[in-house]
Amino acid sequence: MKTIKLFSLSLIAAITLNSCSDDDSSPEPIIEQEVITTINIELEDVDNPTNTATFLWSDSDGDGLEDLVNVDNLTANTTYSGAITFLNELENPAEDITQEILAEDEEHQIFYIPNTTLDLTTSYDDVDNVGNPVGLDFTLTTGDASNGVLTVFLIHEGNKFAEGASEGVLTDGVGGETDIEVNFDVNIED
Amino acid sequence: MFQMRILVFCLMAFTSFTYSQNCSLNISGQVIDLHDNSPLFGAVVQIESLNKVVYTNEKGHYKIEDICEGLLEIKVSHPFCEPKTKSLNLKSNTEINFRLEHHLEELNEVLLKGKLYNNENNSSISNQIKTETLEEFSNASLGDALKNISGVSSLNTGNAIVKPIIQGLHSSRVLVINDNVRLHDQQWGVDHAPNVDINSAANITVIKGASALKYGGDAVGGTIVVEPKKAPIKDTLIGKTIVTGATNGRGGTLASNLIKAYNNGFNYRIQGSLKRLGDFKSPDYQLSNTGSRANNLSLGLGLNKIDYGIDFSYKLTDSEIGILRASHIGNTRDLVNAINRQTPSFVDDFSYDINNPKQKVTHQIYKLKAFKKLKNIGELSLQYAFQNNRRKEFDVRRGGRSDLAALDLELKTHTILAELEWDQTENFDSNFGVEFNAQNNFPNPRTGVRRLIPDYEMLSFGTYATSLFQLSDTWEFDAGIRYDFSRIDAVKYYITSRWEDLNYDETFPQFEVEYIGNQIETNPKFDYHNFSATFGATHQLSEQMKLIMNLSSASRAPNPSELFSDGLHHSISSIERGDLSLSPEQSYKFGVGFQGSYKNFGFNFQPYANFINNYILMQPEDIERTIRGAFPVYQYSQTNARLLGFDLTANYKFQKLDFRTNLAYIHGEDMSNNEALIDMPPTNWSNTVRYEFDKFQNLYLELNSQFVFKQNRFPNNNFEVEILNTETGTFEDVLVDISTPPEAYHLLNFSSGMDFKLDKTKFNINLRINNLFNTNYRNYLNRQRYYADEIGTNVMLQLKVNY
Numbered sequence: 001m002k003t004i005k006l007f008s009l010s011l012i013a014a015i016t017l018n019s020c021s022d023d024d025s026s027p028e029p030i031i032e033q034e035v036i037t038t039i040n041i042e043l044e045d046v047d048n049p050t051n052t053a054t055f056l057w058s059d060s061d062g063d064g065l066e067d068l069v070n071v072d073n074l075t076a077n078t079t080y081s082g083a084i085t086f087l088n089e090l091e092n093p094a095e096d097i098t099q100e101i102l103a104e105d106e107e108h109q110i111f112y113i114p115n116t117t118l119d120l121t122t123s124y125d126d127v128d129n130v131g132n133p134v135g136l137d138f139t140l141t142t143g144d145a146s147n148g149v150l151t152v153f154l155i156h157e158g159n160k161f162a163e164g165a166s167e168g169v170l171t172d173g174v175g176g177e178t179d180i181e182v183n184f185d186v187n188i189e190d
Numbered sequence: 191m192f193q194m195r196i197l198v199f200c201l202m203a204f205t206s207f208t209y210s211q212n213c214s215l216n217i218s219g220q221v222i223d224l225h226d227n228s229p230l231f232g233a234v235v236q237i238e239s240l241n242k243v244v245y246t247n248e249k250g251h252y253k254i255e256d257i258c259e260g261l262l263e264i265k266v267s268h269p270f271c272e273p274k275t276k277s278l279n280l281k282s283n284t285e286i287n288f289r290l291e292h293h294l295e296e297l298n299e300v301l302l303k304g305k306l307y308n309n310e311n312n313s314s315i316s317n318q319i320k321t322e323t324l325e326e327f328s329n330a331s332l333g334d335a336l337k338n339i340s341g342v343s344s345l346n347t348g349n350a351i352v353k354p355i356i357q358g359l360h361s362s363r364v365l366v367i368n369d370n371v372r373l374h375d376q377q378w379g380v381d382h383a384p385n386v387d388i389n390s391a392a393n394i395t396v397i398k399g400a401s402a403l404k405y406g407g408d409a410v411g412g413t414i415v416v417e418p419k420k421a422p423i424k425d426t427l428i429g430k431t432i433v434t435g436a437t438n439g440r441g442g443t444l445a446s447n448l449i450k451a452y453n454n455g456f457n458y459r460i461q462g463s464l465k466r467l468g469d470f471k472s473p474d475y476q477l478s479n480t481g482s483r484a485n486n487l488s489l490g491l492g493l494n495k496i497d498y499g500i501d502f503s504y505k506l507t508d509s510e511i512g513i514l515r516a517s518h519i520g521n522t523r524d525l526v527n528a529i530n531r532q533t534p535s536f537v538d539d540f541s542y543d544i545n546n547p548k549q550k551v552t553h554q555i556y557k558l559k560a561f562k563k564l565k566n567i568g569e570l571s572l573q574y575a576f577q578n579n580r581r582k583e584f585d586v587r588r589g590g591r592s593d594l595a596a597l598d599l600e601l602k603t604h605t606i607l608a609e610l611e612w613d614q615t616e617n618f619d620s621n622f623g624v625e626f627n628a629q630n631n632f633p634n635p636r637t638g639v640r641r642l643i644p645d646y647e648m649l650s651f652g653t654y655a656t657s658l659f660q661l662s663d664t665w666e667f668d669a670g671i672r673y674d675f676s677r678i679d680a681v682k683y684y685i686t687s688r689w690e691d692l693n694y695d696e697t698f699p700q701f702e703v704e705y706i707g708n709q710i711e712t713n714p715k716f717d718y719h720n721f722s723a724t725f726g727a728t729h730q731l732s733e734q735m736k737l738i739m740n741l742s743s744a745s746r747a748p749n750p751s752e753l754f755s756d757g758l759h760h761s762i763s764s765i766e767r768g769d770l771s772l773s774p775e776q777s778y779k780f781g782v783g784f785q786g787s788y789k790n791f792g793f794n795f796q797p798y799a800n801f802i803n804n805y806i807l808m809q810p811e812d813i814e815r816t817i818r819g820a821f822p823v824y825q826y827s828q829t830n831a832r833l834l835g836f837d838l839t840a841n842y843k844f845q846k847l848d849f850r851t852n853l854a855y856i857h858g859e860d861m862s863n864n865e866a867l868i869d870m871p872p873t874n875w876s877n878t879v880r881y882e883f884d885k886f887q888n889l890y891l892e893l894n895s896q897f898v899f900k901q902n903r904f905p906n907n908n909f910e911v912e913i914l915n916t917e918t919g920t921f922e923d924v925l926v927d928i929s930t931p932p933e934a935y936h937l938l939n940f941s942s943g944m945d946f947k948l949d950k951t952k953f954n955i956n957l958r959i960n961n962l963f964n965t966n967y968r969n970y971l972n973r974q975r976y977y978a979d980e981i982g983t984n985v986m987l988q989l990k991v992n993y
Contacts, residue, residue, distance in 0.1 A: 026713075027645045029683045029706050033638035034588055036817060057817065061708040063685045064816030090708070100589035116919040149921070151914050156520070157586060170916035172527055175535030177586070178520030181819030183914075 031090050035062055036097050038087040039152065039182055043072075043080040043140060051075060055150075057182045062090045066182075073187045074120070080140045081125070084110060084152070086180070098136060101154070109160055110135030111153040111170040118148025118186055122168055132160040133168070147187040154180035213258035219286040220250045221266055224496060228613075230290060233268040248663075249616070266290065291496065312658055312668040313726025313740040314401040315781040315796050317341075317839075319394045321419075326941075326958065329434040329443040329465065329986060332366075332386045332394075336414065339396050340852040341796065341837030343871035346972040347381040349470050349981050350482040350511045351549075354384070355971070357398050357798060358833045358856045358870050359411025362749045367405050368416045368555065369503060374603040374629060375553050375579040376643075378749040381973065384414075385507045385553035385579065387486035389432070389445035389463040392419035398796065398837075399779045400722055400744035403654045404609065404623055407672040407722030408746035410777040410802060421449050421457030423494055430992045438960075438984035439467035439481070440540065455499065459490035468542040469512075473964045473982035477514055478538040479545050484509040497563035505555040512544040517977045518586050521819030523913050525763045525976065526924055534978045546592050550582040568612040577603045597642055598634035603627060620657040627651070627676075631750065642757060643750045644682035651675045656724070664730040674720040676747055682754055683709040698770055714753070718774055720745035731786070738783035748772040752806050752826045758818075765814055765823045772828060777802040790843040797836040805831035807860070807868065810907045820911050822926070829862040833870075848880040857903065865905045872901035872931065872970055887944040894939040901931040901970045932975055935967035943988075954990040959983065 038058045045051035053072035060067045074080070086097035101108045105128035112122040112135070120142045124133030158176025159165070165174050221233040229250025236243040237254065239262055246252045254264075259280055267273035271290035278284070317339045327335035333344040333352030345353045345360050353360050366373040366384045375385045397413040405413050422428075428449045435442040445463035465484040470477045485508045492501035516534030519525055528535065554577065561571035579602075582595035609623040629648040633641040656670030681703075689695055689710050695702070703711040726740035755768035781798040808824040835856035842849045853875045858867030880892040906929050913924045943956035964982040968975040 026681050026703070026711060027633075028635050029709050029711065030635050030638065030640050031707075032640055034591060039817070059817050061685055061687050063687050064814070064818065065687075066815075066817070097589075103590075104588065111916070113914060113916050114919060115914065115921060149914075151916075153916075156588065172531065175527075176520075177518060178524050178819050179588070180817060181521060181523065182817055 032062055033088070033091070033095075035088055035090060036086045036154075036180060037062055037089045038094070039180065040085045040087065041082060041152070041184075042085075043074070043082045045075065046079045046081050046139075051078070053080070055184045055186075057184065058089070060089055069184070071184045071186060073189050074140075074142050076142055076145045076188050076190045078142050080142070082122075082138045082140045084136055084138075086154070101134070102136065105134045106130060106132070106160070107157050108134060109155050109158060109165065109174075110138075111155065111168055112138065112140070113151045113153065113168075113170060114186075115149045115151070117146060118150060119143030119146040119188060120150070120186070124166070124168060128160075133166055135168070142188045145188050145190045147185070150184045150186045152180065152182050152184070153178060213256060215257045215259065215280055215283055216253055216255040217257060217264065217280070217284050217286060218251070218253040219288065221246045221252065221268070221288045221290060222250055223271075224289045224291045230268050230271070233266055233271075233288075233290070235264065235266050235288075237262050237264050239263065312401065312656070313666075313724075313728050313738050314397045315399055315738060315740055315783045315798070316395055316397045317794075318396075321392050324388060324391055324394065325432055325990060326956065326988070328389055328432045328445050328463075328988065329436055330388070332384055332388050332391075332414075332416070335388055336394065336396060338852075339837075340794075340839045340876075341398060341835075341854045342396055343854070343874065343971060345380055345869065346969065346974075348477070348480050348511075348514050348517075348972070348974050350467075350480065351381050351383045353380065353382070354396075354414060355871060356396060356412035356414075357800065357835060357837070358858050358867070359800075362746060362752075363409070363411035365406050365409045365413045366416065367413060368505070369418050369557065370559065370573065370607075371555055371557055371575040371577070372405055372605065373553075374577050374601060375551075376581055376599060376601055378751040381549075382551075382581070385509075385551060386416055387461075387463055387484075387488070387505075387507050389443070389447070390418050390461050390486065390488050390505065391416045393417050398798065399724075399740060399781050399800075400742040400777065401670075401724040401726060401740050403656055403670040403672040403722060403724055404621060407652065407654070407674045407720055408744055410744045410746050410775065410800075418461070418488070418490075419447065419449065419459075421451040421459060421490075421492060421494070423453065423455050423496070424451060425453050426451050428993075430990065432988060432990045434986055434988040436467070436984055436986045438981055439470050441465070441467035441481075441542070442986075455494040455496070457490075457492050457494065459488070459492075459503075461488045462486060465509075466542070469538075469540050470981045471540070472979035473966050474979065475533060475537045476540055477978055477981065478534070478536050478541070479512040479515040479543075479548070481542055481544045482509065482511040483544065498561060500560040501558070503555075503557045505557075506552070508552045509550070510544055511549045511551075513547040513549065514974050514978060515545070515547070515586075517974045518547045519763050521763055521816075522813075522821055522911050522926060523819055525928070526913060526926055529927060529976050546584045546586050548584050550584070550595075552578075552580045554578045566614055568610060568614060571607075571609045571611075573605075573607040573609075575603075575605045575607075577601075577605075579603075591638065594637060595634070596637055596639050598637050599643060600632045600634065601629065602632075603629045617660040618657055620655065621670075622655050623653065625650075625652040640683070640757065642755065644680045644754050646678055646680035646750060648676060648678045650677070666728040667726070668728075669723075669725045671723045672721070674718075674722070674745070676718045676720070678714075678716045678718075678747075678750075678753075680714045680750070680754065682712050682714060684712060684756065686710045688756065692767075694770065701770075714770055716747075716753075718747035720747060720774055734788060735786035736784075738781075738785075740779075740781045740783075742777075742779050742781075744777045744779075745774050746777075747774045748806055748826075755826065758821065763821060765821045766808065767811070767823060767825045769826045772806060772826065773804055775802055775804040775806055775828070791840070792842075793838070793840040795836065795838050798834070800831075800833040802831040802833070804828045805860075807831075810909060813909060813911050820913070822907075822909055822911075822928075829860050831867055832859045832861050833857070833867070834859075846882050846884070848878075848882070850878040850880070852876040860905065863905075866903035868905050868907070869971060870901065870903065872934075873899040875899075887946060889944040890942060892941045894941070896937045896939065898935055898937075898969070900934040904929050904931055928976070931970040932968035935965060937965055937967070938962040950993075952992040954992075956986075956988040956990070958986045958988070960986070 041055040043053040056070040058068040088095040125137040155176045158174040162173035233246040235252045265275045395415040400409040431446045443465040447461040451457040468481045488505040490503040515536040557575045559573040583597035585596040627650040652674040654672035658668045701712040724742040755766045779800040785794040811823045811825040838853040858870035878894045883889040941958040946953040
């Protein structure tokens, strides 16, 4: 008799517990918080502030694939001061991821790597708390007219003390993980 | 002699005295076992006063003839049972049946339910691990212990996450039954180890194939049955404590177990274990962030009255496992660098800290079970179980989000199980059962990461019938069928462009609910009908030789990961895509078990062939270039698979030396694409020699050699991707070799141990050295083989106390 009672109790428990979880409201959609959808590089000719250029790479729906890319031409033999911003445009208003990178600057470094056909160099203009570059502010110097690919890397938790890292050389010793890797087809004109 | 004469004389006198009575009466009947109603063979039935003794035959029947009328006492005894006597006044031919109860000691072997899971019972191709072996693995995991069985290997993520593979299959294809409860713990994930505390198990049976239908019809690979220690029916207190310390990981495990039982059938049990391990070390470097912690507890309360009983139990496993830091990478370029680097990119000093990436998993099982033996029917049992699985995975994240889980799943499962064992027909033993399941998966939205596995509710129903038929002393047949129905009702948000890319807007428009921003809310609903069956025969060839043949068919519905996956997997930096149009896979497996012994030689040979239609697997599709760089895309798809192989165990005893060999071979083929199946265990050959000094505290010395061949059969999923060489500035086409298995390796393991006795307490001390020569090796079935070597020498010292 006791057994039967216990069983009916457990059955009731099972049924009520089930019905509890059976609500009809659908779960909320998740807006990805950590995703970077947009990379924006603003360049300004240090000798002629009216000469500017913008590199934009945008994945507006957050699926990772490129939706909009815009690369302005650069002028040969010119020094530009550059700044890069990272946005999450899935959120409204867009979230400025640059601030997160700045807040954790010792864990992040941006590398600007031109391929062999592209005649330009970059150097860092900012430092983190321990004096290593971050790469949010930088100088870009173009050489002769040429075209090629500029790849921008955002490396998380790499070894910023690795050989060459402070000069912007991305060696295997840097390690870490690649958060961003995008290519810009750059054209340098006379 | 003199006494004998007197006795004979007296008897003669007695006989002559009573000659006038009717002395041609007889008493007959059957003697059966109270626990399982099986006939007792060889029971002694005697009337002491008449000096008459007979024995029961194989069917438990007896007959005593030529008895005179009058008062007499009949006594029945059996070596395993408590004797029983009955007095009667005999007037005519009488039939008396006896139901004998086992000796109290024997009841240790009797489950609450009535009997142990008995692999002799049907034609299952199975192997069992006993307590003693399990205790050696107190500091390790279920998967590690199971590898002792030929044909069982493991799919690892590092050293702490070990998933058992049965004859080439794992995860959703392997059922884990813990104390009669089927584990629902997000087992679809290749890096989700089963939530079972090995210290809570008294024995584990591995059933290779789908022949254990009572546990489920989807055991395409097999079933692992874990059973805890049962309480005896007597006034006693049984306990044991095991302490293990290990040099590699610089930690250990403390496990304890206590059972208090009473003569009246009441008992309570408590068992717990604590594990603390720091970073492991490979021969050349520290494996940073591979520490782990586990706190496990189980409690039980029961009443066992032999013909009825009720039992409640609660089990908790709570673990936190660090994932090798170097295995968390960004994109394909990072993967190429990791593969070429040969040593991990992150190597720190030894630490007990568990940082991100890590897993925190809690699993709880509440179980209430009752059984009743019904006269002339058999045994009826009812069980309700509730399981709650909470899995949190922490990633290396930006913006102070590292304390927030990137994956946070809560899976709740209610199960009601009703079973009837019917054993009233001679030579037949049948089982019937029904099972209801209600499951709810809740992915916590607080993660800020799109859900890997969506919210879903699943209702399922299963029913089965199995029967065992004893044709003769040497032939036994068994058969069973099972039907399962499951309905899955999910709510998933797809990125609209992805939904359209996959053409789902045309193939599944009925699932669309509404567009929200760049996402679309969908409500996929699926019904699956699954049929499974088993048929087998057991033939006793001779006293020492036995042949088992089993044909089984299992049917498995696609799991949530196979249906819904849609995103980046960090550990091998790949994008994985589920497929809503997957259908259930159906396997047909033929297995043979040929076992025997001759003098000091014993063997068990288990060949098999497993054909799986609509086998679900991931196949490389293409390379996707994203804002994070390039990634290979894997798509779940279906093919026909064939697995052929054999497991062999043999042992030979020569005086005090014991040799043992285990060999497992498997050949997996994707029949549709004519290529090898991925992740098939390489041939594994293990040899052990053991010497026992039985006179000296049972001291033993054991040397084990384990040779793992290179897996030469693998699908070539290598791909070429254009990667910028960041040092030279040139774009290069790089071959990403993710397919080639690591080289063969050979390990030597040593162990030794001895027993002590102080007062009535039994002590046992064991020393075990794994990877004696600190060999560098990588394991094809470790998902971290791209990043680091396996662990080096590990010396473990274990003290065991039984009280």
